[in-house]
Amino acid sequence: MEGRSHLLIGLTAGVVFDHFAHLSGAPLTATGGTVTLALLVNKAVYYSAVGFGALLPDIDNARSTLGQKFGWVSKTIQGLAGHRTVFHSLLGLAVGCLLAIGLEQVVIYLLSLQGYTAPAHVVGFSHLVFFGILFGCVMHLFCDALTYGGIPLFWPLKKRFGIPMENDWRFRTGTWPEHLIVWSFMIMVVFCIWKALIII
Numbered sequence: 001m002e003g004r005s006h007l008l009i010g011l012t013a014g015v016v017f018d019h020f021a022h023l024s025g026a027p028l029t030a031t032g033g034t035v036t037l038a039l040l041v042n043k044a045v046y047y048s049a050v051g052f053g054a055l056l057p058d059i060d061n062a063r064s065t066l067g068q069k070f071g072w073v074s075k076t077i078q079g080l081a082g083h084r085t086v087f088h089s090l091l092g093l094a095v096g097c098l099l100a101i102g103l104e105q106v107v108i109y110l111l112s113l114q115g116y117t118a119p120a121h122v123v124g125f126s127h128l129v130f131f132g133i134l135f136g137c138v139m140h141l142f143c144d145a146l147t148y149g150g151i152p153l154f155w156p157l158k159k160r161f162g163i164p165m166e167n168d169w170r171f172r173t174g175t176w177p178e179h180l181i182v183w184s185f186m187i188m189v190v191f192c193i194w195k196a197l198i199i200i
Contacts, residue, residue, distance in 0.1 A: 001173055
């Protein structure tokens with residue numbers, strides 16, 4: 001899918017997921033008119049992380065939305081691994097999660113050596129960023145699985161998987177079915193928000 005499609009679908013799916021899971025706190029429509037600064041900050045952090053995660057797997061494509069921002073880093077990754085390889089697989093997700101968790105533990109350990117303890121709200125923010133990026137990445141893989149190319153879910157095995165499994169039912173990136181899916185996601189979220197406001 002195109003970068004903007006990944007971003008829009010990731011964010012709209014993030015809204016729905018957050019509405020039920022309350023990762024970033026209570027939905028804004030359920031606060032009874034009392035919206036705190038802390039809640040707004042949580043929402044901003046979460047949705048920024050989801051948006052970044054929705055674009056992140058395409059860092060292996062120098063022409064992608066994120067690839068253009070990272071320049072030579074993206075070109076190097078594409079030259080070494082190619083597009084839609086490790087960054088579009090379960091192994092990539094697992095390694096990314098382990099690196100993020102390991103980095104957090106290293107920072108906490110280094111702080112403890114200096115006699116400091118990481119404040120609970122800072123740790124909470126790091127978890128919010130982690131889950132936001134992870135959710136965005138999962139949505140990216142789901143979206144790319146809908147296209148003709150599919151994704152190498154079990155990379156380094158080269159076999160590609162798609163949804164549905166039959167390739168004839170999938171679509172080519174940038175064609176009308178992609179735009180239909182994007183707008184369907186957005187209309188669904190707008191409808192859900194509208195219903196929530198009516199109930200309040």
